Every structure is written in C-alpha cells, then in structure tokens.
Amino acid sequence: MTDTVTLHTYFRSSCSARLRIALHLKQIPFTSVYVNLLKGEQSSPAHLTINPSGTVPTLVIQRDSQAPVTxxxxxxxxxxxxxxxxxxxxxxxxxxxxPESRALVRTLAQIIGCDIQPVTNLRILKRVAPLGADRAGWSKDLIEDGLRAYEAIVARSAGRFSVGDQITIADLCLVPAAWGAERVGVDLGAYPVTHGIVKNLEAEQAVKLGHWTTQDDTPEEFRLKA
Ligand SMILES: N[C@@H](CCC(=O)N[C@@H](CS)C(=O)NCC(=O)O)C(=O)O
Structure with missing residues (x-):
C-alpha cells in the first residue's frame, strides 16, 4: 500500500509537534509544508483553503486510490x-x-488540548496584549492551572509515561506543552510526576525528531541535531 502523508506544520507549534512525534513513533514517512505563523501565513487564502480554521497542523493523507483525507x-x-x-x-x-484507560488518556489530552493550548494560542495573545495583559504572565498562569490538574491525575496513573508505560495521545500533547511552559517561565519541578514523564518522553527518539529545535523550518539560531 502506498500512502502519501503531508503535514502542514510550524516548528514552534505545539499542536504540530503532537503530530510530528506521532508520525515518527509510527514510522510513517511524511513531507512537511511549512507555515510561518509569525508571518501570518496561516491566514493566507491558500492556507485557508486547506485549513479553514487558519491554524496548524493540517494532516493530508492520500491512501492508494482513495480520495485524500484532510x-x-x-x-x-x-x-x-x-x-x-x-x-x-x-x-x-x-x-x-x-474504556476507562482510554477515557483517562483522552481526559489528560484534553486538559492540554482544550484547557491550556486554546487560551494561550497566538491569536488569543494578540487579543489580550492590547487589553494590557502581559502575554507571558497570562500564558504562565493558565498553563500552571492546567498542569496542576494534569499532575493530580497522573499522580495516580503514571508509569514511565502518563498512563502506564506506553506512550499515548496524552503524552504527545504533554511534551510540546511542557516546552511551551518552560518558555514562559513555568517551573516544571513544581509538578514532579509530570516533570518525570516529560524527561522520559524527551529521551525517546521520536520526541527528539519532533522537537521544535530540530525541524527544517527551525531558524538556525535555535537549531539542534536530533
Ligand atoms: N484545536 C486546534 C488548535 C490549532 C492551533 O491553535 N494551532 C496553533 C499553533 S499550536 C496555530 O496555528 N495558531 C495560529 C494563530 O493563532 O494564528 C488543533 O488542535 O489542531
């Protein structure tokens, strides 16, 4: 079976990193299309045709003779x-x-994906800054609220990763969120179980390959080898 997989991505995007790591974990080869969020490329007519939300990531998969899935x-x-x-x-x-463990994984993923990321996203930061909010402070508070909830839950479910010893969708959401948290000055040490999970995840090759510092669109000054 021949699959063609394309990921519209931006190196700093935590949501894109979730998919980059998943594709590397599953060893699914993919081609990247880079969308520079700081240049506003997510709002270009061409990008909006692919992703009407004006965001990244977008995953496009063409499987054999089937119609492409976006x-x-x-x-x-x-x-x-x-x-x-x-x-x-x-x-x-x-x-x-x-089903209980699946619900737990989805709960953790949604703490990041529904409670943290949307309210700290670029388009929100652009709106709160003119109202006098400090962008980093705004993000830090909201990330800390979410991580407190994450920590309380993984304190009961963690093994090497968030739910036992298998990397799940929850971990794919967590690790890029932790990179964003560190960027705005969150002390991950205040969430010791979560912090331990993040360290275990960062040792995984798929996570290194999906890291924001190792992408082809990562500017030279931030670039590290995976
Ligand atoms: N719920 C969406 C959120 C996507 C999203 O907000 N992506 C961010 C990057 S992590 C983005 O494209 N932001 C562009 C903007 O805010 O203008 C998802 O999970 O894919």
Missing part, C-alpha cells in the same frame, strides 16, 4: 493515525477493551 484538528488527526494505521508502531491509546 484533517485540520490535531486530536482528531492523532486518533485517525491510530485507527488508520493500527499496525504501525506502538498503539497511541489503550485497547478498546479498556
């Missing part, structure tokens, strides 16, 4: 990868026979 939400795309490529790489969700 997915414009990262959590939907992560679940799609799991369902469409069940035999590639590790499972990103616990088995369907364990």
């Amino acid at each position: 997915i414009t939400q990262s959590l939907a795309a992560l679940e799609y990868l799991e369902e469409a490529f069940p035999d590639r790489g590790p499972a990103l969700l616990p088995p369907a026979s364990d």
